[in-house]
Amino acid sequence: MDFVYTHKNGADANTMLMMMDVNHGDCVLEAGSGSGAMTLFLSRAVGTSGRVYSFEIREDHHSNAKKNYRRWRKAWEVSHEEEWPNNVNFINKDIASATEDLQGKLFDAIALDMINPQLALPATCSHLKQGHICAVYLANITQVIDLLEGVRSCQLPLVCERIIEVIQREWLVSPAKRKDGTTAPRVQPQKDQTVEFEEHREESDVVTSEDEGDGEEENKPFCAIPYIARPHHEQFAHTGEFVIFLFASLLT
Secondary structure, eight states: OGGGGGTSOHHHHHHHHHHHTOOTTOEEEEEOOTTSHHHHHHHHHHOTTOEEEEEOSOHHHHHHHHHHHHHHHHHHHHHOSSOOOOOEEEEOSOGGGOHHHHTTOOEEEEEEOOSOGGGTHHHHGGGEEEEEEEEEEESSHHHHHHHHHHHHHTTOSEEEEEEEEOOOOOEEEEEOBOTTSOBOOOOOOOOOTTOHHHHTOOGGGOOOTTTTTTTHHHHSOSOSSOEEEEEOSOOOTTTTTOEEEEEEEOOO
C-alpha cells in the first residue's frame, strides 16, 4: 500500500493493527481520520464483512480523508478484478460529543489519533468490547503523560498494557567505490609464512589438502568486491518520535 506512505508512516499503522488484532468482520472505531491513511489499513483489515466508523472534527481533514479513500478505491480497480470494500463511514463530528452516533454499538477495536485523546476516552471506552484493545497514536511523551493522567483522574475502566516507540531507520548497502567512481577491490588476508612456530608445527596438526577436499574451500573467494553498510543520510524526520498506547478494556 505505497499510496498511504505519502500520508502516514506504514510502520506505525502496521504496529497498531497488529496490537489491536483487527480481523475480517470486525467493527472498528477510528477518531481522527486525518488524511485517511490509517482508515485504509483498517478498511483492508476488516474486509467486506466488517465496518469502520471514522470520526473527524475538522472539515478539511474530513473532506481530504473521503477524497483519498475514493481515489484509492478507483486506483485499486485498475489492477484488481475485485473491488476494494466500501466499508467505511466517514463522520464529520467531535467524537467526544457523538453519543447518539455511538449508541448501541460495540467495537472490536478503537484507534485514536488526536491531540487530546483523553477527552474522547470517556465517551468511547464503554463501547469497546471486554478484553479488546484501544490503540492511541501520540507524537510526544507529554501527550503520553496527559493521557495516563486522564485515565487515572476519570477512573476509566482501562489498563495501560504497552507503550511502544516505533523507530524506522533507512539503511544504505552498496559496493564500496573509490573517489574516482571505480569499484574498490577486496583485499584478501595474507598468512604470515615467516612465523617460526608455523614452520615447526607437528605433522599431526597440519590439515592436508586431501582432508579439506583438495583445497577447494581455501581457494574460494569470500566476495569479489567489498560492500559498505551504513544508515542512509536522509532519514524521515518523524521516525522514532511517535508513541503508540495500547489499552485493554476491563468492562464487565
